[in-house]
Amino acid sequence: MESNNLENLKKKLYQKDRKFPSRLKRESFRQEENQTKAYWQKEEPAYRTGMPEKIDAGNFSVSKTSIFKRLKIFVYLLIVFVVLAGGAAVYMIYSGGNIVSSSNVSIDANGPIYVDGGQPARFNFTIRNQNSISLEAADLIFDFPPNTYSSEGASLTRTRVTLGDLEPGATINKSLDIVFFGLENEEKKIIANLEYRFAESNATFVKSKDYSVKISKSPLGLSLTVPKDAVSGQKISIKIAVISNSESTAKNLKVEMKYPPGFRFNGAEPSPSKGNSVWTLGDLGSAQKSNITIEGTIDGENSEERTFTAAVGTTGDDGNLKPFGTASEKVAIKKSPLNLTVFINGKDDSSSVSYAGEMIRVDLTWVNNLSSSIKDAQIELEIKGEAYDQRSVSVTKGAYRSYDNKAVWNSASLKDLASIAPGSSGKAQLGFSIKNPLPIYKQGDKDFSISAEAKIIGVGTSDEFENKQVTDSLQKEIKIGSKLQAVGKTLHYSGSLKNSGEIPPKVGEETTYTIVWSLANNANDLSDAKITASLPPYASKESLTSPEDSDLQFDGKNATLTWNVGDVPAGTGIIMPAKEIAFQISFTPSLSQVGETPVLVNKAVVEARDAFTDENISAEIPALTVNLSGDPQSKGGDDKVR
Numbered sequence: 001m002e003s004n005n006l007e008n009l010k011k012k013l014y015q016k017d018r019k020f021p022s023r024l025k026r027e028s029f030r031q032e033e034n035q036t037k038a039y040w041q042k043e044e045p046a047y048r049t050g051m052p053e054k055i056d057a058g059n060f061s062v063s064k065t066s067i068f069k070r071l072k073i074f075v076y077l078l079i080v081f082v083v084l085a086g087g088a089a090v091y092m093i094y095s096g097g098n099i100v101s102s103s104n105v106s107i108d109a110n111g112p113i114y115v116d117g118g119q120p121a122r123f124n125f126t127i128r129n130q131n132s133i134s135l136e137a138a139d140l141i142f143d144f145p146p147n148t149y150s151s152e153g154a155s156l157t158r159t160r161v162t163l164g165d166l167e168p169g170a171t172i173n174k175s176l177d178i179v180f181f182g183l184e185n186e187e188k189k190i191i192a193n194l195e196y197r198f199a200e201s202n203a204t205f206v207k208s209k210d211y212s213v214k215i216s217k218s219p220l221g222l223s224l225t226v227p228k229d230a231v232s233g234q235k236i237s238i239k240i241a242v243i244s245n246s247e248s249t250a251k252n253l254k255v256e257m258k259y260p261p262g263f264r265f266n267g268a269e270p271s272p273s274k275g276n277s278v279w280t281l282g283d284l285g286s287a288q289k290s291n292i293t294i295e296g297t298i299d300g301e302n303s304e305e306r307t308f309t310a311a312v313g314t315t316g317d318d319g320n321l322k323p324f325g326t327a328s329e330k331v332a333i334k335k336s337p338l339n340l341t342v343f344i345n346g347k348d349d350s351s352s353v354s355y356a357g358e359m360i361r362v363d364l365t366w367v368n369n370l371s372s373s374i375k376d377a378q379i380e381l382e383i384k385g386e387a388y389d390q391r392s393v394s395v396t397k398g399a400y401r402s403y404d405n406k407a408v409w410n411s412a413s414l415k416d417l418a419s420i421a422p423g424s425s426g427k428a429q430l431g432f433s434i435k436n437p438l439p440i441y442k443q444g445d446k447d448f449s450i451s452a453e454a455k456i457i458g459v460g461t462s463d464e465f466e467n468k469q470v471t472d473s474l475q476k477e478i479k480i481g482s483k484l485q486a487v488g489k490t491l492h493y494s495g496s497l498k499n500s501g502e503i504p505p506k507v508g509e510e511t512t513y514t515i516v517w518s519l520a521n522n523a524n525d526l527s528d529a530k531i532t533a534s535l536p537p538y539a540s541k542e543s544l545t546s547p548e549d550s551d552l553q554f555d556g557k558n559a560t561l562t563w564n565v566g567d568v569p570a571g572t573g574i575i576m577p578a579k580e581i582a583f584q585i586s587f588t589p590s591l592s593q594v595g596e597t598p599v600l601v602n603k604a605v606v607e608a609r610d611a612f613t614d615e616n617i618s619a620e621i622p623a624l625t626v627n628l629s630g631d632p633q634s635k636g637g638d639d640k641v642r
Helices: 002-014 064-094
Strands: 054-057 060-063 105-110 114-116 121-129 135-150 155-166 171-180 187-198 205-217 220-225 229-231 234-244 250-258 263-269 278-284 289-298 305-315 321-334 338-344 351-354 359-368 374-384 394-396 399-401 406-409 425-433 449-460 469-480 484-491 511-521 526-534 539-546 552-555 560-568 579-587 599-601 604-610 615-621
Touching (some): 121 205, 234 250, 263 469, 278 289, 338 449, 338 469, 359 374, 359 449, 374 425, 511 526, 511 560, 511 599, 511 604, 560 604
Parallel strands (some): 351 469
Antiparallel strands (some): 054 060, 234 289, 338 359, 359 425, 484 511, 511 579
16 A cells, blocks of 8 residues: 555656645744854854855754854853753762761771880771772872881881772771880870772772881980080080980981080081081990990180080981980089190191191190199190101200100290299290101091190199199090192193194294193191183084093183192102193194293192191192193293294
């Protein structure tokens, strides 16, 4: 039946001259009337492809404006849907109850509230997932305070523990054995961060837990011993003892001293690692002990107190000491009955610096601070060290004994010592010279110093000092500073670099020269040594340098040469070769220079740091010209421009 109907329809369609009634017309969409647009509206641009303003499909037509309006509505609806969906997801995660929530993830911490510094302590962390879905890719991250170590001695700053997936209702326990170092009652805080994702979510969540603990006992014992009282100007001894109270090794320890005003450092055993107040102890194992002895002189007014403070700890990230323990002790200053003062070259410093070949003048003065006379006084000054010349010692109104290196004054040689009246003073004097050259014969012959130890002894005549010995003593140190010896020369025919051009130099023609700088050093190791000089406008620096790896810099803007020498060991140029560099300079003379001896390199300045005296030292190298007097192959008469 259906087949017959189709056949009949086909015949009608293809029948010649067949008439069909009009189709029912569908009403077209009403076009928008033109209206005045508000300021926020924009004219829709014409289609770039040439699309007509209306799309006409028979009797069906749609305006372009209508299409875009419906498209905008669709986009707005899509945005609203996404926002609502995201809000629903957040609500599902955070709303609690049986819904998936971060509040259903917990970290609990258990451990001691107080711990002994340096002793291992156990801390337990429990992680629970009380959600109905799994936590995925969970990591537990611990952040530790400074000076925290594992029970094996490894330094702890941040540790990540991989937990993996936590099933619904799962509980995981993690234990840490930790050692804290710090001051007594210092608070230490452990921060635990749990990073995780919910199943079927890419968002990463973090749950945090802090746990604080206090150090009940310092891991290190620190004792400081100083005299209860001392006479002003008196030599005193300070003792520091550090002992480990910990089962764990205390690492990278340092000791710092803070001296009061009026204290003059004379020396220490062991020697400080920095200045006169810092010692590097290194590692200190359980029950191990380290001792430091400091010698010095204390000055002050009668009845004044001076406070010494010692601290032991490690160096923090800021370079300052982070103490594990501190100790302070006071010294009461007493007026000396008989006060002795020693001046080295007119200065009352505990330590001074002199150089090989210099003369040293020593002045000794005394004052009787008693209300009664002091009789039969005697002064001794012992000179120690390899650097002074015994034959040069000259004592005014006294005597020098070479067998024990002592200068001696008594009432027989200096009548002022026979009886010193109350409040009166006097002076003794001697001089000597420092050896030149210094006794440098092998490596290790360095850091020379001269010690001057003075002592005055007399007998009281009344009151509490009747027929009792009164005395005073002190020590001065003279450090021998290093001397730089710097020389330069100009070469053309000889040397490690090949030169070219006319000798004597000729107007308009280029001639190259080799400049050689040599550096020698005697007494002490030097650091940060460098030589700086400038070139005149008519001279040029060439690329050739020997040795090739020398750190020779040339600043073309100001025509400055800088040779960064670096370290120069003691004995350089004496028991080992001098530091030397050779570089090439080119020179083209002008008519105005005919008959002259032009400078190729201006005066050079040599600078370095003396590691023993901790002073900056310097030297100079005179300007170098075209004169080849330092070239062994020169025949002379080659220093004038022609």
